[in-house]
Amino acid sequence: MLVIGGIGIGLSMMIIGKLIGVDLVNFNIVLTYLLPLIPAFIYFVFKANEVIILKSNAPVPLNKPHFGRMNIIIFALIAFIALIAVSILIDPLAKIFPMPEALKHLYAQMSDRSVWSFLSIVICAPIIEETYLRGMMERGMLYHKTPLFAILWSSFFFAFIHMNLSQAIPAFLLGILFGWIYYRTHCLWATVCMHAMNNATSYIIFAAYPSLNPDSSLKDVMINIFNLGEGSYIMVYIAGAIACVACIWLLHTYLPKHPDSFTPQRVTPNINKTL
Numbered sequence: 001m002l003v004i005g006g007i008g009i010g011l012s013m014m015i016i017g018k019l020i021g022v023d024l025v026n027f028n029i030v031l032t033y034l035l036p037l038i039p040a041f042i043y044f045v046f047k048a049n050e051v052i053i054l055k056s057n058a059p060v061p062l063n064k065p066h067f068g069r070m071n072i073i074i075f076a077l078i079a080f081i082a083l084i085a086v087s088i089l090i091d092p093l094a095k096i097f098p099m100p101e102a103l104k105h106l107y108a109q110m111s112d113r114s115v116w117s118f119l120s121i122v123i124c125a126p127i128i129e130e131t132y133l134r135g136m137m138e139r140g141m142l143y144h145k146t147p148l149f150a151i152l153w154s155s156f157f158f159a160f161i162h163m164n165l166s167q168a169i170p171a172f173l174l175g176i177l178f179g180w181i182y183y184r185t186h187c188l189w190a191t192v193c194m195h196a197m198n199n200a201t202s203y204i205i206f207a208a209y210p211s212l213n214p215d216s217s218l219k220d221v222m223i224n225i226f227n228l229g230e231g232s233y234i235m236v237y238i239a240g241a242i243a244c245v246a247c248i249w250l251l252h253t254y255l256p257k258h259p260d261s262f263t264p265q266r267v268t269p270n271i272n273k274t275l
Contacts, residue, residue, distance in 0.1 A: 007103045013063035016153055018029060020056055024189060030136060049260060052126075060143065060261070060262055060263075061261070062131075062135045062136075062188055063135070063186070063187060063188040063189060064140065064187075064261045065185060065186060065187035065189070065190070065260065066185060066187075066256055066259065067187075067254075067255060067256075068184055068254055068255045068256040069254045070250075070251075070254040075185070075190075075251075075255075076190075076193075078247050078251060079181060079190060079194060079247075079249050079251070080194075080197065081243055081247050082177065082243075082244060082247035082248060082251065083177070083194050083197060083198060084174065084240070084243070085240045085241070085243040085244035085247060086174065086177050086240075087174070087198060087201070088236060088240030089237070089240055089241060089244055089246075090169070090170045090173045090174070091170075091217050091218040091219075092217060092219075093169045093170050093171070093173075094166055094215070094217060095167045095168050095215070095217055096165075096166075096169065097164075097165035098166065098215070098271060099164070099166040099214060100166065101166045101216040104214040104215070117203070117248065121199050121202075121203050122196055122199050122200045122203055123196065124191075125195075125199060126192050126195035126196040126199060127192055129158065129161070129190075129195065130173070130178065130188060130191045130192045130195055131188065132183040133137070133154045133157055133158050133175070133179075134154060134178060134179060134188060134191050135182075135188045137153070137154045137157060138150045138151065138153070138154040138179055138182060138183070141153055141154065141188060142183065142262040143263075144263065147183050150183070151175075151180055151183060152176070154179050154180075155171075155172050155173075155175030155176045155178075155179055156172065156175075158172065158174070158175035158178075159171040159172035159175065160169050166215070167197075174198065177194075178191040178194060178195060179191075179195065181251070183259070183262070184251065184252075184255040184256060184259060185255060185256075185259075186259055186261045186262065194257060205221065209221075209225055212224075212225065218236075221232045222236070232264065
């Protein structure tokens with residue numbers, strides 16, 4: 001569906017661009033990235049329950065938040081700290097592979113501080129990607145497969161849709177965090193907000209410092225922008241590791257261990273209606 005949508009949208013943009021004399025494909029890289037996801041997004045929103053759930057069962061809701069013994073405010077705070085901590089830990093992985101030029105162009109668009117870039121990167125992308133990957137794909141896999149398989153499979157596709165190795169590895173690991181949070185809380189908005197915060201952080205940094213190299217790591221930012229030494233980065237990295245372990249432990253301890261809200265409930269026939 002993603003491939004068909006991407007080809008169809010891409011060809012349409014090329015044809016329309018030729019007719020009006022505008023290079024729509026390269027007009028806005030964020031638009032080019034989001035549009036291929038829309039056909040799959042629309043399909044799964046309207047057809048997912050028919051594909052995922054047997055007709056003899058009640059549909060599993062897309063969003064049914066439960067936080068166990070944890071207050072929602074405390075959960076939000078711990079999840080936010082966990083996101084920051086995991087982002088710090090996986091930051092060096094983005095330097096393993098060179099950043100493609102298209103991605104550099106995307107970061108360059110962040111620095112233009114336009115409303116369109118903000119809406120695309122911080123609002124639209126998290127909603128569409130999380131609804132498709134966690135709300136649809138992982139939700140369906142949790143019915144047919146083990147939670148581990150469902151989380152890893154949705155994380156793999158989260159890495160795949162970024163279409164570049166520079167982002168794929170960090171995206172895969174972040175996807176595991178998002179998928180685990182969704183499984184344990186059944187709260188899609190939690191993963192949407194975490195995804196949006198992650199994107200917003202990058203957007204704000206590159207909008208605030210337009211001269212920053214697009215492939216800069218956290219270490220580069222700390223040294224070149226804030227004039228901090230390498231020792232400070234090591235301390236931040238160690239603090240991130242400690243915070244990550246502490247937050248994951250708290251979430252694992254207080255969130256529901258084996259949530260049953262992903263298990264479809266059998267539909268009881270209405271005897272009176274049948275008679």
